Amino acid sequence: MTESTTTHKPLSGWEKPELDLSNADWQSSSRGTGDVQIAxxxxxxxxxxxGRPESPSLIFSPAEWRAFVINARDGEFDLT
Structure with missing residues (x-):
């Protein structure tokens, strides 16, 4: 698997640091369609x-990640 060598630069107004993701330990969620990885x-x-590791990554604070996971489990992002 190819590792991304890009540095993530946050959008203006975000309170997130510039992160170097080149040495990130990416973990796969599954082997299915739409597979995502987290680090x-x-x-x-x-x-x-x-499927497109060179694309920009989404960056979450721990609180944002918790809210995302809870809402995903509750089906907020399911297609109806």
Missing amino acids: FVEGFIAMRNS
Whole structure:
């Protein structure tokens, strides 16, 4: 699997640091369609599309990640 060598630069107004994801330990969620990977980097959680690891990663604070996981489990993001 190819590792991303990009540095994530946050959008203006975000209170998140610039993270170097080049040495991140990416973990896969599954082997199915739409597979995502996550990595824990400098106290933040990065999430990327495993099919396009060169694409920008989403960066979550621990509180944002918790809210995302809870809402995903509750079906908030399910297609109806």
